[in-house]
Amino acid sequence: MATTTLHHFPAKTITSPTTITQFPENPKTLILQQCKTNKDLNQVHAHLIKTRLHLNPRFTENLLESAAILIPNTTMDYALSIFRNINEPDPSAYNVMIRAFTLKKSPQEALILYQKMNRSSVQPDHFTFPCTLKACSRLRAVREGEQIHAQIVKSRFGSNDLVNNTLIHMYANCGKIEFARKVFDGTSKSDVFTWNSMLSGYVRSECWGEALKLFDEMRNMGVGFDEVTLISVLTACGRLANIELGEWIHEYVETNGLKGSVNLVTSVVDMYAKCGYVDKARSLFDEMDRRDVVAWSAMISGYSQARKCKEVLDVFCDMQMAKVEPNEVTLVSVLSCCAVLGALETGKWVHFYVKKKRMELTVTLGTVLMDFYAKCGLMESAIEVFNKMPFKNVFSWTVLIQGLANNGQGKRALDFYALMLENSIEPNDVTFIGVLSACSHTGLVNEGRGFFVSMSRDFGIDPRTEHYGCMVDILGRAGLIEEAYQFIKNMPIQPNAVIWRTLLASCRAHKNVEIGEESLKNLVRLEPMHSGDYILLSNIYGSVGRWEDAMRVMNQMREKGIKKTPGCSLIELDGEIYEFFAEDSASPYSKEVYNAAEMMIKNIKSAGYMPDAADARLDAEEGDKEASVAHHSEKLAIAFGLIKTPPGTTIRISKNLRVCSDCHNATKIISKVFSREIVVRDRNRFHHFKEGSCSCNDYW
């Protein structure tokens, strides 16, 4: 006999340790206290039938409740079989079933049963409505909710607090906050639960100001408040950066001995972090004697929003040491910080973890995973995630479009934009930033103009500074410098420094001295301490041979006490991050790296590379200009990558500034001569170098 069949015939069922041998008069206590599985229930059920006690509805309903709600991790099958055998179920039997379906994530079934109850003319009682409304809430079924509301009004439960609290919750959860308020105003306003329901409704609908107003009202009316109230109010404080009220609540928590409440203290931690006091949040977090996954996640997201990525990874590490399992929310914060850092290895580890734990690829998790891959330059992985996501929203599509645009695949980005519209997803303002940058990074001038018009005409989105910036970029990169300049002059809102900087960068690429000078004038007025701007104009002079003017601009900068931001490039090898600065001799690898860089330059020179001194340090001696360019941080990092990785490995570099034209040219040739793919993430976008050309088509 095959051994596998034996497993289905264990002797255990007969001599199970939970076997019930003695039955008390009232089986309810027994069912509640001892039944852990359906098998236990079976025995009680059998006993009830044998003793004909099952004809007593009270016993049967107790059994039903146990089967539907009290036995952990079980389906509704057993409960359904009991329910179907009840001759004329009364409201309580229906209530148990409706409550259980909602509890077990089948709110749809709950509503179907409620309809059946109506058809059978069983009168709902004051417990039926809350159970059913909760199901509507879960499903965001506002129409069904409204129908039930009408039935409530017609019934005698219209003034029942419990019923009204659930109504408020249902409307707020379905986004109908003004309906919720109407219900609230119709209550006696004497129950803290009612106030809490309304408060949480405002918080859920992101009406932070209304929430605080309600809390004020609550204190004026002297209804009192509890922990749940404070948690909602703290959320609103965090979003409004209302530190005064936040601190008042913190005081209240301290003086009233409420620090043992993990939820409440977590909310205080979150409030401080959102108000910008992340260190204060941390010290409070450290004082907690118990931390659950939400507390850890709040601290991690606090650091993540403060862009303190190193701290995010440290706390995440501590969390694992503390043996608290991260969940989706935790991982979203961690991934978004990996995206900022370009921490490919760590982010991949998180993705692996998600797969190992078979976590659901929700819209949020999927979107942040895509963004992470896109920001590490791995667009194919990003698209793979996108294709696996069962649901996508405007965020997901926007990340995809922006990712493709930044990785030099502008045409593909626009294809996906068209597909997005076909899928009836409405683009928002951020989507258009992606669409317009796809145009600018690909040189699609007329398409760009078209989208800029379409944005407000077809979708009612008013362009923001960022959108004007994209247009300036589109025109400027294409060499339409004069038009870009006029575009800025005609902008209905005040151009900021970023706009002028964009124009200045175009002037650098197209050697336009006059408008470059004009741009710098505006930049000096708006952000006088930004070193890169002076350097850009200086390079423009250099590129047309006006070395004296170039020197003059650099001196002007130095006189103002402005220091150059040193160029810095990072390379990740075996999960370790190596940092290189331009002309850096302090690095422990400097000798090795300089030798490697020298060899590398020699090699590409014989393949036709000509150094471009326009990007050199101006104070370098004439003969040293070439060496100055050769020691840009990027070249050092690439040289290091060449000697430290096996032939054929892709080299990934991130740098803090934009790629200079000499490095760009050199890297193209390196990719060909050494047969390497090289991916450079600069402060604006990606460059994928392969076989002598770059994904940006020399257009950045």
Add this chain to the structure above:
DNA sequence: AGTTCAGGGT
């Protein structure tokens, strides 16, 4: 027999 609450993405 029931109701309110915390952390996340372009």
